[in-house]
Amino acid sequence: MQLTIWTYEGPPHVGAMRIASSMRDVHFVLHAPQGDTYADLLFTMIERYDHRPPVSYTTFQARDLGGETAGLAKRAVAEAYARFKPNLMLVGESCTAELLQDQPGTLSMTLGLPVPVVGLELNSFSKKENWGASETLYQMVRSVLSDRACVPAPAARKTPLVNILGPTALGFRCRDDIVEVDRLLEQLGIEVNAVVPLGASIDDLRRLPDASFNIDLYPEVSRPTAQWLQRSFGMPFTQTVPIGMNATRDFIAEVAALAGVDPRPVLGDEHPGQARLSSSQSRAPWYARSVDSTYLTGKSVFIFGDATHALAAARIATETMGFEVVGLGTYSRERARDVREAATALGLTALVSDDYLEVEQAVAAAQPELVLGTQMERHIAKRMGIPCAVISTPMHVQDVPARYSPVMGFEGANVLFDSWVQPLMMGLEEHLLQMFRDDFEFHDAAPASHLPATGRPAARAQTPAEPATAAPAAAFATAANDTLAVAAVAPAGAALQEGTPGWTDEGERELRKIPFFVRGKARRNTERFAAERGVSPITVETLYEAKAHFGR
């Protein structure tokens, strides 16, 4: 038994629903009690579906438990087939139905329906949503291809054929990622054979082995299917997920190699390392090198999400944005190893957890200046007054924008640059705030003009009310900013403790000259420095000793 406040992932049958809803001609019958229909609204409300997800529920009740439930499930499957005439039926159970052991999947086979019926074992009490999605996709693909013998290598074609595996309903930006990846493939002269499961039909599944290899776009969902296609049909699959500039370039190279095509039509115009607008199809590399972006240097960032998006974010944060990653984690236990390795490479210990409260504690301890997370972390960050961008499911309706906004490929790199920088204070505005910080309109309590009134930089929350200081200290503040900002991201968890040394009036006055958005951290670091050395009270000298210590 595990106490859970909020969950990152739904139960496995919601993953199965995502697969069914992605497909054009599949119907899913879920053996489930009343209430489980709530999952429909994930599709109709979060993703604004204009149609119902293709799911029927058996809605058994307490009075059916004597033995009627199995018959109910069988009838529901027959009725759903008659009404919806799908080309394939999925039959599964929600948690409660699993306890009844009616085995509706097996029962449904006896109905003699003229289409394949795939019974799912979803292990509701040990597995979760993404596993459910990947298991459902795998079972469905296997079932459709069960009678297809291992085909000889596809005859030599003029244009290589490839499948895109993994994009689903309720996945993060899948709708637009497909378009972006398709554009890359087109530039390379590679043709897409099938995109599965989003928008696919059973016929598309049948054609999967016609392609020469697979793009494993969302490993959480498609890895087992890609592995099975490799084993059964000798189809290799990609290892790189094209999220971010460098990953996109790596992806192009990998795909070109698998397809046996020349990557130069695309990569030939990419010039990593060059600071020019023309050095890439994407504007992101130049934007990252633009002088305005120097204020991004060393910004501390906390990253949490599904493994695919968290890993991609960590790479972008360090290689493109120049951030310092102070926390990295995932709720995807299936891919914990990859995330642990990436964290270790960054000198961190990965947080692998689906306990929301644990994540919140980790964010509080890391004191980041930016959080890249899920809808959950958005709330955590909001409460702590830390800017946040959402990079992964679980998501909110606002993370399904009307506009084109992929996170993959060259345009995806642009989208990510914009959406990560936007929550942060703009560089120039930061300077203005320092220069005019005692101005009546520009005082410390005024939030950045482009941010909602609730979003405030992290340090503010702990800062006592600011009396007006007489001397404008812009020059000092600017210098202090850089060093102390670095100091601030040094060892985390320096929370105020009992017995913290007090400050002299002069020391306190000097502290107030430091820009408010790093002041809280400067205070904590100085106090920790003083406490460790038994210095009390804290003077101006102690402040600068600490600054020198942490800024080394």
Place this chain on the structure above:
Amino acid sequence: MNEMAVPIALQRAAGPAAPLKVLRERGQHEVFCGLTGIVWLHRKLQDAFFLVVGSRTCAHLIQSAAGVMIFAEPRFGTAILGERDLAGLADANDELDRICTQLIERRPEIKTLFLVGSCPSEVIKLDLGKAAERLSARFLPQVRVLSYSGSGIETTFTQGEDNALLSLVPILPGSDARQLLVVGCLPDVVEDQFRRTFDALGIGPVHFLPGRRAASLPPVGANTDLLLAQSFNGATVRALVARGARIVPAPYPIGAEGTSAWFGAACAAWSVPEAARDAVLAPLAERARRSLARHREWLAGKRLFMLPDSQMEIPIARFLHRELGMELVEVGTPYLDRMMVEAELPLLPEGVTLSEGQDVERQLDRLRAARPDLTICGLGLANPLEADGFATKWSIELVFTPIHGYEQAADLADVCARPLRRRAQLTV
């Protein structure tokens, strides 16, 4: 405009009740389970924690139904059963004790802990009643532990509230003092309005079940009059009657007319003189009627189809028909508890189709054939129906926002008129 709405006049206007046509349906229910009630109950009972003993599905349902996740540590959570718990029951009880202990240590402000049963806990026959007794014995007087079922195999949506309140009935203090008890969870703003009106009418003492704290419970006894605010608390009402209270029959305080009838019934039971009653209620009713006028323009003559959801469909349909002139095509309700709608049914127009239970596919077939002007339905169906050309109002808003009483009558009308106004305005 001059109709003084007292219950007697209201029933006469309707004439003798025609035999009711009820369509009973069995099939896929597109309705939440009773766990969903936690969303509003935990806001109302500010010293209570609701611990669902269930599965990941239960946790996901509540957070999806709540729609927003704004509380760091809300006063509800789920003890998710794992494979280890399913292996042996003794283990599950130990685990539950461990989690409750952990929770109570972490949240010392909690005075009442509700263990909420779910489909899986019912199926594995985990006895939460016993667990609650055991834990109460350990944690009283600091924390009282109660239990009720919100499971989908036994309850629909708002029945969760009924079961939660039912679990409080045995521990309500006894009192033979003459008093009025309003039964059903109401938003604080409505409760305050009602208190002011009862004060003005000279009716008192008035208690509310639930109050704002689970630990401060209203008394009940032989001289307690029950005035029902929500039509889904049948089990609670029966238990209160078993403790000696008696029901003051009245329509529900939905709409100006319904609210007048509701207060009117209380006035009759408390022998408030007619003049005094009218002096208080008439201006409030008049103001409410005035504010309904502009919504009537949009709703009068429009055809309404209600899918089953909150169990408040019958009072809401009565209001939309009688005060706003809507035609009722079909009024769906998850189940029909005649005792709870005794005063409402005669107010429905003759020949209305009432449906009980649901087979959602067949109901949607009827809906498409009937082509109503407005459909009230759940969130899973609203957008798909809009895309099919139907104007919809999602029903959960009727549960999560204040709709009772004079001052909210126009809000309820507005919520229903808005989809029609919007359709008329948009040209995209």
